[in-house]
Amino acid sequence: xxxxxxxxxxxxxxxxxxxxxxxxxxxxxxxxxxxxxxxxxxxxxxxxxxxxxxxxxxxxxxxxxxxxxxxxxxxxxxxxxxxxxxxxxxxxxxxxxxxxxxxxxxxxxxxxxxxxxxxxxxxxxxxxxxxxxxxxxxxxxxxxxxxxxxxxxxxxxxxxxxxxxxxxxxxxxxxxxxxxxxxxxxxxxxxxxxxxxxxxxxxxxxxxxxxxxxxxxxxxxxxxxxxxxxxxxxxxxxxxxxxxxxxxxxxxxxxxxxxxxxxxxxxxxxxxxxxxxxxxxxxxxxxxxxxxxxxxxxxxxxxxxxxxxxxxxxxxxxxxxxxxxxxxxxxxxxxxxxxxxxxxx
Amino acid sequence: xxxxxxxxxxxxxxxxxxxxxxxxxxxxxxxxxxxxxxxxxxxxxxxxxxxxxxxxxxxxxxxxxxxxxxxxxxxxxxxxxxxxxxxxxxxxxxxxxxxxxxxxxxxxxxxxxxxxxxxxxxxxxxxxxxxxxxxxxxxxxxxxxxxxxxxxxxxxxxxxxxxxxxxxxxxxxxxxxxxxxxxxxxxxxxxxxxxxxxxxxxxxxxxxxxxxxxxxxxxxxxxxxxxxxxxxxxxxxxxxxxxxxxxxxxxxxxxxxxxxxxxxxxxxxxxxxxxxxxxxxxxxxxxxxxxxxxxxxxxxxxxxxxxxxxxxxxxxxxxxxxxxxxxxxxxxxxxxxxxxxxxxxxxxxxxxxxxxxxxxxxxxxxxxxxxxxxxxxxxxxxxxxxxxxxxxxxxxxxxxxxxxxxxxxxxxxxxxxxxxxxxxxxxxxxxxxxxxxxxxxxxxxxxxxxxxxxxxxxxxxxxxxxxxxxxxxxxxxxxxxxxxxxxxxx
Numbered sequence: 001x002x003x004x005x006x007x008x009x010x011x012x013x014x015x016x017x018x019x020x021x022x023x024x025x026x027x028x029x030x031x032x033x034x035x036x037x038x039x040x041x042x043x044x045x046x047x048x049x050x051x052x053x054x055x056x057x058x059x060x061x062x063x064x065x066x067x068x069x070x071x072x073x074x075x076x077x078x079x080x081x082x083x084x085x086x087x088x089x090x091x092x093x094x095x096x097x098x099x100x101x102x103x104x105x106x107x108x109x110x111x112x113x114x115x116x117x118x119x120x121x122x123x124x125x126x127x128x129x130x131x132x133x134x135x136x137x138x139x140x141x142x143x144x145x146x147x148x149x150x151x152x153x154x155x156x157x158x159x160x161x162x163x164x165x166x167x168x169x170x171x172x173x174x175x176x177x178x179x180x181x182x183x184x185x186x187x188x189x190x191x192x193x194x195x196x197x198x199x200x201x202x203x204x205x206x207x208x209x210x211x212x213x214x215x216x217x218x219x220x221x222x223x224x225x226x227x228x229x230x231x232x233x234x235x236x237x238x239x240x241x242x243x244x245x246x247x248x249x250x251x252x253x254x255x256x257x258x259x260x261x262x263x264x265x266x267x268x269x270x271x272x273x274x275x276x277x278x279x280x281x282x283x284x285x286x287x288x289x290x291x292x293x294x295x296x297x298x299x300x301x302x303x304x305x306x307x308x309x310x311x312x313x314x315x316x317x318x319x320x321x322x323x324x325x326x327x328x329x330x331x332x333x334x335x336x337x338x339x340x341x342x343x344x345x
Numbered sequence: 346x347x348x349x350x351x352x353x354x355x356x357x358x359x360x361x362x363x364x365x366x367x368x369x370x371x372x373x374x375x376x377x378x379x380x381x382x383x384x385x386x387x388x389x390x391x392x393x394x395x396x397x398x399x400x401x402x403x404x405x406x407x408x409x410x411x412x413x414x415x416x417x418x419x420x421x422x423x424x425x426x427x428x429x430x431x432x433x434x435x436x437x438x439x440x441x442x443x444x445x446x447x448x449x450x451x452x453x454x455x456x457x458x459x460x461x462x463x464x465x466x467x468x469x470x471x472x473x474x475x476x477x478x479x480x481x482x483x484x485x486x487x488x489x490x491x492x493x494x495x496x497x498x499x500x501x502x503x504x505x506x507x508x509x510x511x512x513x514x515x516x517x518x519x520x521x522x523x524x525x526x527x528x529x530x531x532x533x534x535x536x537x538x539x540x541x542x543x544x545x546x547x548x549x550x551x552x553x554x555x556x557x558x559x560x561x562x563x564x565x566x567x568x569x570x571x572x573x574x575x576x577x578x579x580x581x582x583x584x585x586x587x588x589x590x591x592x593x594x595x596x597x598x599x600x601x602x603x604x605x606x607x608x609x610x611x612x613x614x615x616x617x618x619x620x621x622x623x624x625x626x627x628x629x630x631x632x633x634x635x636x637x638x639x640x641x642x643x644x645x646x647x648x649x650x651x652x653x654x655x656x657x658x659x660x661x662x663x664x665x666x667x668x669x670x671x672x673x674x675x676x677x678x679x680x681x682x683x684x685x686x687x688x689x690x691x692x693x694x695x696x697x698x699x700x701x702x703x704x705x706x707x708x709x710x711x712x713x714x715x716x717x718x719x720x721x722x723x724x725x726x727x728x729x730x731x732x733x734x735x736x737x738x739x740x741x742x743x744x745x746x747x748x749x750x751x752x753x754x755x756x757x758x759x760x761x762x763x764x765x766x767x768x769x770x771x772x773x774x775x776x777x778x779x780x781x782x783x784x785x786x787x788x789x790x791x792x793x794x795x796x797x798x799x800x801x802x803x804x805x806x807x808x809x810x811x812x813x814x815x816x817x818x819x820x821x822x823x824x825x826x827x828x829x830x831x832x833x834x835x
Contacts, residue, residue, distance in 0.1 A: 017624035019612055110588045113597040114607040118413070125414045170625060274626055326625040330614070 017272075018170040020327035022115055025108040026171050027322070030178030032105035036098055037155035038186040043088060044148035045220035047141065050081065052212065059084040065193040066096050085139045089147070098151065102131040117165035120158070127154045170272055176264040177322065184257035185315050190221060191241050192308040214240050226250050241304065242296030254311070258288045261318070276325035280318050287314055360394050361776065366785035370516040370773040372438050374785075377516065381440055383552060383833045390548050391435065396782060403434050403778055406544045415536050417591045430533060431826030434545055435776050437788055437808035444555070444832040447510065447518055447792060448802045450702030453692060455506045455794045458525055458679045460695035462502035466492045466675065476694050477687045478711070485684070487677025489640060491647060495664055497673050498571045499798060504671035505564070505635075506794045507531075507807075510702065512773035519705045519770065521789065523688070525680040526672060527637050530807040531793045532598035533827050535560060541829040553834040555804035560793070561602020564635070567797025568603075571669050572632040579632035581605045582622060584613070586638055586654045596637050603635075610638075615658030620668045633669045634659075640674050683731035686765050705770060711762040719757065719766040723750050726766040728757065743769055772817055775828065777810055787811045789819050790830065805830030 042062055050058035060079045063072045068087075071094060076083040091097045095104075106128040113121055131151075138147050159179075166172055194217045214235050218224040227235075227243050247253045265281045268274040299307050366375055373388055380388070407429060410416070416427035439447070464471050465482050472479040482488060507528030509521040538557050542549055565581060572579030585596035587609045600607035606622065613631065614621050621628035636643065642652040644659040662668045678684060684691075686707040689700045708715035708726075719726060722742070729739040740753045757764055774785035792806035808828040809819035819825040 017626040017629055019606055019608065020623045020625055021609070021612055022606075023625045107588065110593070113414075113594075114600040122413055126412050174625075268625075272626070276625075327623070330611070330623075 018174070022112060022171060023174045024323070024327045025111045026115075026174040027178035027181070027319075029105055029108040029112060030175045031182040032101050032108065033155050033158050034179050034182040035186070036101050036105070037152055038182075038190075039088060039096075039098055039101070040148045040151035040155070041220045041222070042190070043085065044145060044152070045216050047081075047144050047148070048219075049213070049216050051141075061193055062088060065189050068094075068096055071096075081141060085141075085144060086136075089139050090134050090136075099131055099134065102128045115171055117161070117167075119161050119165050123154075123157055123161055127158070130154075170268065170274075173264040173268050174326075176260055180257040180261045180264070181315055181319055183252055184254050184261070185312055187221060187244055187252055187254050187257070188308040188311050188315075190217065191244055192305060195237060195241060195304055211235055218243075221252050223250060223252065238296050238300060241300070245299070246291065246296060255288070255291055258284060258291065262288060265322075274326070277322065278325075280321040280325065283314065283318055283321060287311070287318075360391060360396060360399060360783045363782045364776055364784065366774050368514075369771060369785060369787075370512055370514055371775065371785060372512075372516075372773065373435075373776055381833070383835065384438060384440065386552070387436070387438055387548065387831075391776075399434060399778055399783075402544050403432075406432055406434065406540055409543070410536075410540065414594065415532075416594055418589070418593065419591065420589065431812060432537060432540060433775075433777050433810055433812075433826050433828045434541070435778065435783070435828065436541065436548075436831045437775050437790070437810075437828045438831045438833065439790075439805065440833050441835055443518075444804060446701065447790075448804075450518070450520075450700070451506075451508050451792050451794050451802050452800045453696065453698065453701050454508060454520065454523065454688070455503060455796055455800050457688070457692040457695050458503050458506065458523065458676075459501055459796065461691050462673070462676060462679055463497075463500050464695075465678065467494065471691070471694055474694070476690055477684070481683050481687075482678060485678045485681055487640070487675065487681060489675030489678075491660060491664070492673065492675040496666070498573060498669055501571050501671075501796050502673040502676050503679065504567055504571065504673075504796050506796070507791045508702075508794070510790045510792065510806075511705075511770060514771035514773075516773065518702055520688070520702050521705060522682075523680040523685065524791070525676045527639065528791070528793065529592050529595055529637075530791060530809075530827075531560060531803065532595040534793070534803065534805060534807050534830065535602070536598070537827060537829040549831075552831075555832040555834050557803060557805060560795070560803050561599060561604070563795050563801050563803075564599065565603040565605060567795045567801075568633040568635055568669070568671055570797035571671065573666055573669060576632045580622075580630060581633040581635065582608045582613075582631050584608055584610070584634050584636040584638055584656075586610075586642070590637075592637065599635070605635075610652075610654045610656050613656045613659070615656060615662050618658075618662050618665045618667055620656070620659065620662050631668065633671065635671050640677065643670070643674065682729070683765070686731075705767045708766045710757065710764040710766065715766070716757075716761045719764070720754065722766075723754060723757075725768065727769055728753065728764055728766040730763050731765055741769065775808070775810060777812070777826075777828075779812070779814070784814065786814070787817055787819070788828065804832040 042065065046058050046062055059081055062084060063069055063079060072079070072087055075093070076087065087094050087097060089098050092099050092103070094100060106124060109116065109121060109124045137143065162175065166175065214237070215224060217240060218227050221244060223244060226249070227240070230247065230249070231239050231243055243250065243253070245254045248255050248259070250256060262281065262284045265277045265284060268277045269281065361374065364374060369375070370377065373384070410429040410432060411427065414427065416429050419426045419428055461471065465488070469479070471477055472482060503525045505528060507524035507530065509524065510518050511521050512518055535557050568581045569579050572581070581603065582605055583596055583600040583603065585593065585607055587593070590596070596607055608622055612622050614623060614628065616628070620631045620634070622631050638654055641649045642654045644655050644657060645652045646657050647660040648655070659668070660674070663670050663674070685704065686709050689704055692698060692700045708718050710716045710719050719728060724742045724745070726742045727739060728742070740749065742750065745753070772787040772789070775788045776783050777786040779786070788808055788810045790806050790808055793803045795801050795803070808830045810826050810828055811817060811819045811824070812826050813824045816824065
């Protein structure tokens with residue numbers, strides 16, 4: 001069952017075609033809002049993690065997950081909470097901070113104002129203004145969890161308003177594509193980094209710390225209760241990674257993301273005759289098949305890290321193919337004819 | 346006892362206890378005639394407010410404008426700062442009769458301007474007949490030779506026009522300036538109305554106000570009407586410089602209201618003399634462009650070569666008649682300050698009618714009569730050089746010393762053709778919420794006229810108010826705000 005099938009856009013080719021620039025901005029708006037939510041989740045869970053003393057390199061793991069080692073250590077000597085949280089929440093010099101991503105989301109939303117609903121813009125406007133106003137007090141550890149909750153909720157509000165007000169045409173499909181590309185990418189990163197940092201030492205398997213850490217991974221993906229409901233028995237790296245990668249009912253799992261991507265790209269082709277999406281659709285089909293054909297045990301056996309790394313690169317290819325299909329680079333403009341310009345002082 | 350009585354009196358007088366503008370015309374409080382009943386009703390309703398209440402509503406309105414992003418953006422090195430245009434909650438009210446007069450005047454003026462532009466880019470009869478000096482037109486920096494001989498659809502050059510109007514001490518409407526290039530501000534007219542009805546519902550309740558909501562529809566319709574002939578279902582777009590333009594909100598607003606795509610130069614491409622937009626399904630034809638970009642930036646092949654905002658080849662497509670550009674290229678010559686002085690004659694020349702709306706009396710010093718009058722009344726007049734903008738090189742007679750007047754007389758005699766003179770106008774005022782309470786502030790009015798097959802004028806227009814006491818400057822960059830403009834339908 002696909003829960004978003006009911007949102008299928010009005011069929012028929014009479015709709016005006018979407019400007020390429022709008023399609024591109026829509027994908028990025030969706031990606032950035034999803035990215036902020038994931039980052040807020042990650043900071044929140046890491047804070048819990050570190051507070052409970054269950055990790056030694058908790059704050060560093062966020063740096064690893066985003067592959068920001070070079071940028072971070074170019075600016076800070078040590079990965080203390082203060083440094084890392086500042087770097088990822090308020091630091092405008094860091095393009096991967098919530099402040100920078102929110103700014104980028106806002107710029108895309110500004111470009112999309114003719115297209116998106118007033119409610120979407122107003123909420124984004126207030127939200128991004130709030131983020132812009134965040135200061136050192138807001139990210140103090142006593143306020144951090146509350147801040148993360150607020151950020152997460154604002155992103156969810158955005159999703160809700162979008163779901164409830166965004167007109168269902170091509171732009172909506174690009175929005176779904178952006179959201180799921182980002183979500184898929186984020187879930188693979190989360191598993192990748194946590195799998196390695198949490199890979200149990202022989203003595204640690206099944207210990208209380210181990211379980212606590214896997215619980216935290218699940219919680220950071222809002223998956224803990226869903227996992228509990230469907231996976232009985234032991235919480236192992238395999239069951240957790242398997243759930244996050246392959247569970248078809250969980251909205252943030254990789255398989256769900258791929259299914260929705262496939263759905264959206266498919267509708268661009270069937271409902272709007274946008275055949276250029278062919279390459280992306282083919283690739284997504286392959287990714288789905290590759291994921292479905294293997295059990296989590298197979299994946300771990302063949303190398304989980306390699307699989308996740310490959311998947312991230314594949315998702316980038318999907319983004320690239322969509323860009324090539326729907327906003328191909330412009331050919332260089334013809335050189336202006338000489339000396340017929342009228343100069344105006 | 347007496348204290349209590351005073352307070353009672355103050356409460357009854359409400360907002361207007363300190364309002365006193367005997368010297369100026371005020372639409373609401375000092376019309377110098379008997380106001381129509383509907384206007385008295387507005388006045389009575391306003392009297393029921395007290396200051397804290399009005400302030401509370403004003404701050405609610407400001408917060409809402411900010412959150413809705415009804416803002417213009419000021420860019421600094423580090424950041425983009427969104428500012429709202431200050432909004433005053435006391436409306437600028439026009440009666441049905443007053444509006445009828447303004448509307449007819451605006452329509453007449455726009456018609457004359459379109460005739461004038463057609464003529465100067467074709468036969469140049471008005472120049473040959475000596476009505477207006479040829480060098481003033483042909484030597485004007487906004488005259489575009491690219492437009493010569495081009496037959497624009499419907500003969501319409503100025504599809505969107507803004508006429509800046511003031512009222513003098515007797516309440517007479519006078520045109521201060523024409524805006525025939527890319528006049529802005531219409532989004533505020535409509536958003537101000539929405540805001541007004543949300544924040545001051547009790548003030549507007551039951552009044553028969555002329556609606557402003559159909560502007561976008563009318564504009565879309567007009568632009569479709571003037572699309573190149575033979576196009577069945579023309580694609581209209583709004584061309585904006587992009588999100589970094591301070592008027593970007595207005596571009597978004599208009600594109601939405603018109604239901605057309607907001608495009609930037611990079612979204613458009615010219616191939617084989619035709620204009621297309623880049624969509625997810627490939628190139629799609631474009632027929633009418635409402636551009637919010639100055640002439641200089643439209644096409645780097647013809648005008649400013651460094652412009653990244655324009656569309657290479659656009660002017661060629663335009664000259665081939667494959668696309669309509671609104672407003673047309675080269676309309677700036679019609680709203681020029683020097684040409685303004687000739688506008689009453691331009692109206693008489695093309696329409697054989699007397700101007701319905703007067704100019705501010707303007708004496709053209711290039712003419713003997715005008716020069717003689719100016720010299721004889723130098724201490725009573727404002728004398729302006731025609732080529733300058735921003736108030737440079739002018740003299741305000743009543744404020745000048747004898748020495749300044751004497752010096753100016755020499756300059757004027759040396760080059761009379763460079764000057765015009767006008768009387769000092771005692772601008773009308775509107776009650777406005779200020780720091781000390783409700784006070785009179787100078788206002789102007791910019792009605793917007795939309796021309797396709799015919800001309801339609803948006804009822805009311807943008808009312809700008811100079812928030813600084815005594816200031817005559819209503820520009821938003823210099824402490825100006827805006828008001829909702831109410832045209833009473835009856």
